[in-house]
Amino acid sequence: MDAITIRGLRKDYGGRAAVDGLDLDIHTGEVFALLGPNGAGKTTTVEIAEGFRSRDAGEVQVLGTDPHRAGRSWRNRIGIVTQTSAGLDLLTPREALESTAKVYTDPRDVDEVIAAVGLEDKADTRIVGLSGGQRRRLDVGLGIVGGPELVFLDEPTTGFDPQARRDFWDLIRSLAQQGTTILLTTHYLDEAEALADRVGVIAAGRLLALDTPDNLGGRGTQEATVAWEEDGIRHQVRTATPTAEVAALAARMPGGEVPGLTVTRPSLEDTYLGLIAPHLEGDATKEMS
Known part of the structure; x- marks a missing residue:
C-alpha cells in the first residue's frame, strides 16, 4: 500500500x-x-492530505485512511512540520x-529527539532566546516526537545557515533509513536533489512531471555540454554522446589529458524552470511557495 494515494483531487476558491x-x-x-511556483496548489494539496482542509472532489487515502474522516489513532501515525510555530516562547525545548x-x-524518547535535532545545548533554554535556526530545529523535533510513520515537512530549512541545512539533511536521511515516509515541500532545488527519491512538479493545480531528480523532465537523456581548453581558447559542444566526445578529445590530446574538461547536463533547476515557465505570470521566475 502506498503511503499517500490521490485521485482526481480538486479544490476551488472563488470559482x-x-x-x-x-x-x-x-x-x-x-x-x-x-515542487511548484507560487499558487501552484502545493500547500492546498498538502493540507488536504494532512486532514486540515476539505476537498471539493476526488479521493485521498493517507496511510489507508481518508484524512477528512480520520480520528485520533490516525493522527498518532503522522507528524507535521509547518513553516512557523508560535505560542511556545516561555517554554524550553524540553518542556515543549x-x-x-x-x-x-x-512517542519517541524526548532526549533522543533533542539529540536528533541538535538542541542538546539549548534543551533547557527558553524558546524566546533561540535563534531562528534553533527554533526551526525545534519545529522538526515537535513533528517527529510522536514517532510518526509519515512526516509532512513544509519548507523545513528556511532560515538555516549552510551548515545547519546539511545537518538537517542528515536528520532527514536518518528518518528515511528508519522507514519513515517523508513528504517535503521546499524552494531549494539542491535540497530536493539531495534528499528526494522522487520529485513531483505541479503548476495550476496539475502534475507536470514526476520522476527521480536525475531523470525529471527527461533530464537524464538530454544533451550534455562538453567543454575544454585548447590553444588558449575555451571550446564547448552539445552532444547526446558525451562519453564518445571525451574519448575523441583524449585521443588527440598529448598524454590523453583534456585541459579544463567539464561535462554538464541541465541542472534540476534548469529543468524545473523549463517545466513551469508556461505557467508563470509576470516576472515570477524562480519564486516558489
Whole structure:
C-alpha cells in the first residue's frame, strides 16, 4: 500500500481551481519532494492530505485512511512540520517536546529527539532566546516526537545557515533509513536533489512531471555540454554522446589529458524552470511557495 494515494483531487476558491484533477502516489518509505511556483496548489494539496482542509472532489487515502474522516489513532501515525510555530516562547525545548509527546500513544524518547535535532545545548533554554535556526530545529523535533510513520515537512530549512541545512539533511536521511515516509515541500532545488527519491512538479493545480531528480523532465537523456581548453581558447559542444566526445578529445590530446574538461547536463533547476515557465505570470521566475 502506498503511503499517500490521490485521485482526481480538486479544490476551488472563488470559482478558480487551486487543485485541478490531481493524481499522485507517494510510496511507503520514500522521500518525496513536491515542487511548484507560487499558487501552484502545493500547500492546498498538502493540507488536504494532512486532514486540515476539505476537498471539493476526488479521493485521498493517507496511510489507508481518508484524512477528512480520520480520528485520533490516525493522527498518532503522522507528524507535521509547518513553516512557523508560535505560542511556545516561555517554554524550553524540553518542556515543549515533553508536553507534545504526551499527546501520542507511543512517542519517541524526548532526549533522543533533542539529540536528533541538535538542541542538546539549548534543551533547557527558553524558546524566546533561540535563534531562528534553533527554533526551526525545534519545529522538526515537535513533528517527529510522536514517532510518526509519515512526516509532512513544509519548507523545513528556511532560515538555516549552510551548515545547519546539511545537518538537517542528515536528520532527514536518518528518518528515511528508519522507514519513515517523508513528504517535503521546499524552494531549494539542491535540497530536493539531495534528499528526494522522487520529485513531483505541479503548476495550476496539475502534475507536470514526476520522476527521480536525475531523470525529471527527461533530464537524464538530454544533451550534455562538453567543454575544454585548447590553444588558449575555451571550446564547448552539445552532444547526446558525451562519453564518445571525451574519448575523441583524449585521443588527440598529448598524454590523453583534456585541459579544463567539464561535462554538464541541465541542472534540476534548469529543468524545473523549463517545466513551469508556461505557467508563470509576470516576472515570477524562480519564486516558489
